[in-house]
Amino acid sequence: MAHLLITGASGLLGGNLLMQAREQHLVTALYHSHPLQLEGVDIVGGDLSRPGEAVQIVGKSNPDWIVHCAAATNVDDCERDPETAFRLNRDMARLVAEAAHASGARFVHISTDAVFDGMRGDYTERDAPNPINVYGHSKLEGEQAVLEADPDALVVRTNLYGWSAQPKKSLAEWFLANLESGNPCYGFADISIAPILATDLADLLLQMLGENLHGHYHVVGGECVSKYEFGVKLAKTFTLQPDVIRSASVEIAGLAAPRPPRLCLSGEKIEKTLGIRLPGLEEGLGRLKSQRELNYPEHLKAMLRSPTAHAIPADLRPGPA
């Protein structure tokens, strides 16, 4: 059993990781503006972007591992407010990595497929990043800042979907809400991703901790699909009418940030390292459905102490990243 400090524990990945990790490890969960409650878990609130705060929190909890999921993740907000994007995705990441290094804790940094330009797809860890929007730039500079502060850090690039504790909707939750209400919505046919279910990613991250890995790893789903195909497969899994989703080009959406077209990453390195096969989309979506049947989303949402106190209005634009 190890002691994990999970930052961004109130977010999509952090919340799911918290649920998985607490089965095997001692966990300290850090939130910022969405207070948490969960029996058997040490909960801490804080703003990691404030100088000195990471050192104080890390020093007090003294974890073996820090999994840094906290970030500014709304791609269009990052485009409109680059100062905040770089402050959170680069500077905050550096502060937490420095605190980890100083305390002797191992550091796992969560990054994104959006460090690539998406012109080719199937990117390996050896391919040169070339971000095309502020979010991607800030996340890439975050990776570099982390590796400067802690050369032994593990940097995991991903793309994920799943159930979230917060009222704001992940891509899967957004499609599902529209499908279930029969509300017509668009799925981008010219944006491809290889998303992994948040709990599958959480399991793999926990497995990776045991292997003492460092450097870059792509941990994604085993299948590359357009956002439109993702929505249609989700509809089929939940036996809903897929016609509600209309195939469209991202061009019609007038989004603030440009979107890389083919963001699929190759997961070959992690598959070889762990001797595993990354889960395919149907497999992941099947688990997403089972989780709902087991009331997993309600359990996740119950973690939020006052879910409406800082509620962000339901984001009806497709996909956070």
Ligand SMILES: NC(=O)c1ccc[n+]([C@@H]2O[C@H](COP(=O)([O-])OP(=O)(O)OC[C@H]3O[C@@H](n4cnc5c(N)ncnc54)[C@H](OP(=O)(O)O)[C@@H]3O)[C@@H](O)[C@H]2O)c1
């Ligand atoms: N979601 C995706 O599809 C996707 C795709 C590719 C990569 N990623 C990467 O995966 C990681 C996790 O993403 P996610 O979707 O789980 O994010 P998320 O749901 O947007 O959650 C972000 C988390 O960061 C915390 N946070 C923000 N500012 C903070 C601050 N100043 N101090 C401390 N905590 C702060 C938030 O806390 P409060 O809510 O309590 O304020 C929240 O828990 C990120 O690194 C992201 O770039 C995500």
